[in-house]
Amino acid sequence: MLRSTGAVEQDIAAYHTGLVGRGVLLDIPRFRGVKWLEPGEAVTRAELEACAEAEGVAIGEGDILVLRTGHHRRRLELGPWNNSPPPVGEGKAGLHVDAIPWMHERRIAAFLPDGDGEAVPSVVEGITYPIHPLQVAAMGMLVSDSLQFEELREQVLAANLELAARGLAHASFGNVSGVDRDAGVVAIKPSGVGYSELRAERIALVSLESGEHLAGLRPSSDTPTHLELYRALDAICGIAHTHSVYATSWAQARRSIPCLGTTHADYVYGPVPCTRPLSDEECRGDYERLTGSAIVEALGGRDPLEVPGVLVASHGVFTWAGSAAEAVEQASALELIAQLAFNSVVLGGEVEPVSEALLDRHFRRKHGPTAYYGQR
Incomplete structure (x- = not known):
């Protein structure tokens, strides 16, 4: 009527x-x-x-x-x-x-x-x-007219290419995704496709709710991990997964990255956590989804925008942000943080983390309502 x-x-x-x-x-x-x-x-x-x-x-x-x-x-x-x-x-x-x-x-x-x-x-x-x-x-x-997936695919394509350009991806390793929460659709790098072969129409689209493959090539095998994170962390709209050298070295050592300096504090509020190792049963079961669950567990209720990444024990690193492009930026920053921490431990042995006051000052000047860094 x-x-x-x-x-x-x-x-x-x-x-x-x-x-x-x-x-x-x-x-x-x-x-x-x-x-x-x-x-x-x-x-x-x-x-x-x-x-x-x-x-x-x-x-x-x-x-x-x-x-x-x-x-x-x-x-x-x-x-x-x-x-x-x-x-x-x-x-x-x-x-x-x-x-x-x-x-x-x-x-x-x-x-x-x-x-x-x-x-x-x-x-x-x-x-x-x-x-x-x-x-x-x-x-x-x-x-409902004018549903837009092309822009999301273009953004995810650009983010994946940027991941490779920054030296964070080797061969076809790694992937970046983005989500349109209003449409309930996730765009993600297709499985096993080299970065030089990526095209917008090849970027896979999957349902956020069901995981059903909607369009494009077959999605990354890590897609269930991405979906688990999007479902659990409402604030994020982009995820990057890498096997970058220094961050993955910490992951393979099954060690969280302590906050040893202000470069770290500028990006992450506290240590970068590492997940517990998955059990044999989990490895034989719904492995990728349970990897996502282990990441959420490692966050321990902390704000995902204050801790924008987690190391996965014996595996690699997942970072996230408000967009696919920003997730790549976080992956790049985390690799630098991992390298600096590695060098600091090698040079100084048992290095103490920065004070709470220094951590708080450096993180809060760039993030949150009291931030004053940059052209605001």
């Missing part, structure tokens, strides 16, 4: 806290073997069925259909365009009107396209947007 002030029922604002359901992504450009659909190209019922079959998915009652046309990828690479109907503009890619009966038959609950969702110009004479009224008013379907 609609009034002049808006919808009485099914107002999209009712979903501001999120929508829970089974999401199914149909990636039409990937199915066609192209980077994006061109403006005006329509996705028909037959193509939706063929794409679902090729992806090995079935769409049914109550599902949330996520449709990718590559709209934002095209915009990122070629710039914006006039998406009005010709001859004024070029139009938009999206659904053909014959997809509506297909959606109705399957009783799809929600439709989340990466553009407006329907092709412009339409095939219905005199009606520019025939699909939206049918979906929303006639079918009671939730529609």
